[in-house]
Amino acid sequence: DDLLSSTRKGRAALNVEPPSILKIVTQAEGDHIAIIGENRKLLVFPLSEAPRMARGKGVRMQRYKDGGVADAKVFALKDGLTWTDASNRVFTIDRAELKDWIGHRAEAGRLPPRGFPRNNRFG
Numbered sequence: 001d002d003l004l005s006s007t008r009k010g011r012a013a014l015n016v017e018p019p020s021i022l023k024i025v026t027q028a029e030g031d032h033i034a035i036i037g038e039n040r041k042l043l044v045f046p047l048s049e050a051p052r053m054a055r056g057k058g059v060r061m062q063r064y065k066d067g068g069v070a071d072a073k074v075f076a077l078k079d080g081l082t083w084t085d086a087s088n089r090v091f092t093i094d095r096a097e098l099k100d101w102i103g104h105r106a107e108a109g110r111l112p113p114r115g116f117p118r119n120n121r122f123g
Contacts, residue, residue, distance in 0.1 A: 016058075023069055030076040034101075036112060036120050038067030043109030044081065044101045047074060060106045070120035083116060084123030091115050 016022050033050060036042045043062050051059060062069065075081055080094040093113055101110055117123065 024072045026072060026074060028074045030074040032077045032081075032102075033061070033072060033074050033105075034081050034122070035062045035072040035109070036070050036116075036122075037062055037064050037109065038070045038120065039064060040111060040120060041109035042101050042112040042116070043103055043107055044098055045103055045105045045107075049105040063106050063108045071122050073122045082122075085115065085117050086119075 028047060031047050032044055033047055034042065034044045041062070041064075050061065061072070073081070073083075077095050077098070080092045081098060082090055082092045084090050097113070101112075103109065
């Protein structure tokens with residue numbers, strides 16, 4: 001809910017021009033980012049490919065023909081990617097199984113694995 005800053009001068013930390021909106025803000029604890037779009041394409045890429053920016057307009061995380069981002073998650077690749085379905089069952093896909101979805105930032109991605117929630121959320 002709050003954005004903390006070292007100064008209190010009211011400066012903008014992120015410039016979002018209409019019709020764009022800021023959809024996801026998450027704690028970055030891990031070494032890879034998993035992002036899924038409204039088009040149901042999943043992409044996993046190293047956190048090191050997402051530049052650390054002091055301020056600005058942001059960067060493209062995933063390429064879309066239409067729609068936008070549905071959800072994103074930062075995770076440790078050694079622990080695997082986990083998500084929760086509508087029945088609160090937890091699924092984990094390990095590093096070896098993730099190879100088909102691992103790519104580079106700003107790529108399109110591929111359809112998620114079987115069992116991934118239809119609402120395109122990691123849970």
